[in-house]
Amino acid sequence: MAIYYLSACNDCKVKVMWSKVTEEQSEKWHESFHKGHNTVFGNDLDDDFYDSIWRYKDLGIQDGE
Helix, strand or coil: CCCCEEEECCCCCEEEEEEECCCCHHHHHHHHCCCCCEEEEECCCCHHHHHHHCCCEEEEEEECC
16 A cells, blocks of 8 residues: 555646545545646655656645645
């Protein structure tokens, strides 16, 4: 199980961390993250995903509000 989930916007080159929530809840929050942009969703255990967004600006830990 992942410790945290990440949403990234390939258009804006930013990422946000959804921490201490279920995958289902973080996926719901991801749907609202930069709506209409080219976004991707992943987790801390997905090395390929994590490596692909490591240079993006980190918006920090969010709670989806």
